[in-house]
Amino acid sequence: MKPAPFAYLRPSTLEEALAALADTQGAKVLAGGQSLVPLLSMRLAAPSTLVDINGLPDLDGIAADAAGVRIGALARHADVLASAEASASQPLIGMALSHVAHPTIRNRGTTVGSIVHADAAAEMPMVLRLLDGTVDVASVRGRRTVPAADLFAGPLESTLAHDEVAVEAFFPALAPGGGVAFSEVARRHGDYALVGVAALVDTEGGEVTRARIGFVSVSDVPTVVDVSDALDDPAGAALAELEPADDIHATAAYRAHLVKVLTPRVLADAIHHARERTGA
Amino acid sequence: MITQPEELHDVRLQVNGSVHEVRVPARRLLSDALRHDCGLTGTHVGCEHGVCGACTVLVDGRPVRSCLMFAVSAVESEITTVEGLTEDDGTLSPVQQAFSDCHGLQCGFCTPGFLTTITAGLRENPEPSEDEAREMIAGNLCRCTGYQNIVKSVLRAAEIEREIERESGEQVQ
Ligand SMILES: Cc1cc2nc3c(=O)[nH]c(=O)nc-3n(C[C@H](O)[C@H](O)[C@H](O)COP(=O)(O)OP(=O)(O)OC[C@H]3O[C@@H](n4cnc5c(N)ncnc54)[C@H](O)[C@@H]3O)c2cc1C
Ligand code: FES
Ligand code: FES
Numbered sequence: 001m002k003p004a005p006f007a008y009l010r011p012s013t014l015e016e017a018l019a020a021l022a023d024t025q026g027a028k029v030l031a032g033g034q035s036l037v038p039l040l041s042m043r044l045a046a047p048s049t050l051v052d053i054n055g056l057p058d059l060d061g062i063a064a065d066a067a068g069v070r071i072g073a074l075a076r077h078a079d080v081l082a083s084a085e086a087s088a089s090q091p092l093i094g095m096a097l098s099h100v101a102h103p104t105i106r107n108r109g110t111t112v113g114s115i116v117h118a119d120a121a122a123e124m125p126m127v128l129r130l131l132d133g134t135v136d137v138a139s140v141r142g143r144r145t146v147p148a149a150d151l152f153a154g155p156l157e158s159t160l161a162h163d164e165v166a167v168e169a170f171f172p173a174l175a176p177g178g179g180v181a182f183s184e185v186a187r188r189h190g191d192y193a194l195v196g197v198a199a200l201v202d203t204e205g206g207e208v209t210r211a212r213i214g215f216v217s218v219s220d221v222p223t224v225v226d227v228s229d230a231l232d233d234p235a236g237a238a239l240a241e242l243e244p245a246d247d248i249h250a251t252a253a254y255r256a257h258l259v260k261v262l263t264p265r266v267l268a269d270a271i272h273h274a275r276e277r278t279g280a
Numbered sequence: 281m282i283t284q285p286e287e288l289h290d291v292r293l294q295v296n297g298s299v300h301e302v303r304v305p306a307r308r309l310l311s312d313a314l315r316h317d318c319g320l321t322g323t324h325v326g327c328e329h330g331v332c333g334a335c336t337v338l339v340d341g342r343p344v345r346s347c348l349m350f351a352v353s354a355v356e357s358e359i360t361t362v363e364g365l366t367e368d369d370g371t372l373s374p375v376q377q378a379f380s381d382c383h384g385l386q387c388g389f390c391t392p393g394f395l396t397t398i399t400a401g402l403r404e405n406p407e408p409s410e411d412e413a414r415e416m417i418a419g420n421l422c423r424c425t426g427y428q429n430i431v432k433s434v435l436r437a438a439e440i441e442r443e444i445e446r447e448s449g450e451q452v453q
Contacts, residue, residue, distance in 0.1 A: 001328065002307060002309070002312075002328075003307040003309075004307070005286050005305060005306075005307055006306055006307060007287065007306065008289065008306030008350070008352050010352070010353070010355075030350075030353070033348050033349060033350070033353070034330060034345075034348055037309075037329075037330075037347070037348040037349070037350075038328075038329035038330055038348065040307075041309075041328050041329055041347070042329065050306065050350075052350075052352075052353055054353055055356075078342075101419075102333075102418060102419025103343070103401075103419065104333065104336055104343045104344060104345060104397060104419050105330060105345065105348075105419070107339075107342040107343060107344050108339075108344050108345070108348065108349070188418060189415070189418060190418055190419055
């Protein structure tokens with residue numbers, strides 16, 4: 001099927017883009033289009049106007065330092081994945097991005113777009129949530145920084161207002177005693193995960209002081225569970241808080257099974273990663 | 281009911297080194313603009329939601345799904361379709377030759393997407409292992425071949441490219 005008609009604007013400054021979004025009922029941002037265009041073609045969305053942000057300057061940056069990684073709204077998944085600096089500062093970014101779609105989709109899709117698209121089956125919203133990252137958002141009313149914990153409202157629903165543009169996401173660096181790991185089960189590498197699991201641990205002298213697990217495709221929003229007090233049964237602790245759902249791809253029981261298998265494995269990998277980094 | 285005529289945009293597409301001036305509504309997918317407005321029907325359209333890969337073209341050298349881009353967004357880009365892979369004198373490119381050598385296609389519906397994807401893939405990794413060849417094509421669907429001969433074609437294309445390089449090296453000497 002083809003998209004329904006819409007008006008099209010391709011502003012060349014952020015100010016113009018923000019004004020257009022504020023002035024136009026039913027306008028939507030077009031970034032990489034890798035989620036939005038299928039929705040338009042299937043007529044699951046019918047915005048009055050698309051504000052194409054691909055012509056805006058200075059939004060494709062990927063900057064990493066000791067504090068963390070800043071990813072601009074037009075940085076494509078492929079460029080973020082290829083950034084050695086980004087993965088050196090926060091290795092979980094690269095670990096997860098290699099599971100986001102196929103390379104052809106990653107050439108066009110943006111990491112920030114994937115975060116604000118807020119798909120619970122997408123890797124990067126969960127990663128931002130697990131790392132306690134933030135998104136910088138601009139509108140005609142000014143700028144604000146939204147913590148990942150306040151970003152996801154429901155399935156495919158972020159808390160951004162319709163006239164706000166996410167300009168940058170910030171992923172905190174991995175702390176010196178920290179370790180991370182990621183694993184997922186999908187029908188093919190690059191397909192959406194049936195279940196994806198990431199772990200973030202802090203250690204001191206090789207002993208775990210804090211452990212959190214993030215889940216993709218289990219609940220209808222990106223979900224993080226603290227398992228610091230349940231290191232011997234992290235999957236049990238996680239399943240007590242998660243309600244795996246049925247869909248056409250997998251039953252709830254199968255998802256629960258994958259959580260049981262993947263959670264201890266990924267936690268062990270993250271602890272191993274931390275010990276390797278610290279030499280403990 | 282009176283419906284407004286849809287607004288049309290004048291778009292200058294650069295495809296395979298030529299300029300195509302087309303007048304299209306904003307909702308014209310790049311895949312449809314290539315096929316219907318530029319007459320380049322080598323780009324095939326299967327699913328129209330990014331899954332099958334038949335519509336893959338190179339945008340500034342990188343493989344991209346043309347069904348997930350609007351023609352109006354492609355103004356600043358250099359596009360290469362399967363037609364642009366062949367030499368001007370009709371000589372097949374190494375990847376096209378390899379598909380012919382290895383029986384890498386049956387009905388040919390999926391083939392344009394594989395050819396563009398592999399062309400770019402070999403630029404990034406000129407000597408793929410069999411596993412890497414498989415990974416290179418993992419985002420494209422083919423309902424006929426069972427993929428084995430497509431994997432062989434990737435490896436054969438890499439070999440042809442090496443042969444060409446060797447020959448041109450010898451000529452220089
Ligand atoms: C075949 C296929 C497989 C895929 N597999 C995966 C996968 O396994 N994992 C995964 O995570 N993703 C997957 N994706 C989706 C892909 O990662 C998309 O790139 C991503 O979800 C959206 O980014 P985008 O730049 O393409 O955004 P768009 O499609 O342009 O936009 C998506 C939504 O976000 C809004 N938006 C985008 N950018 C901004 C911004 N800066 N400010 C405000 N609003 C904005 C848009 O208005 C729209 O509502 C897949 C896509 C396809 C087609
Ligand atoms: S037609 Fe574009 S991916 Fe299938
Ligand atoms: S050759 Fe027929 S679909 Fe691939």
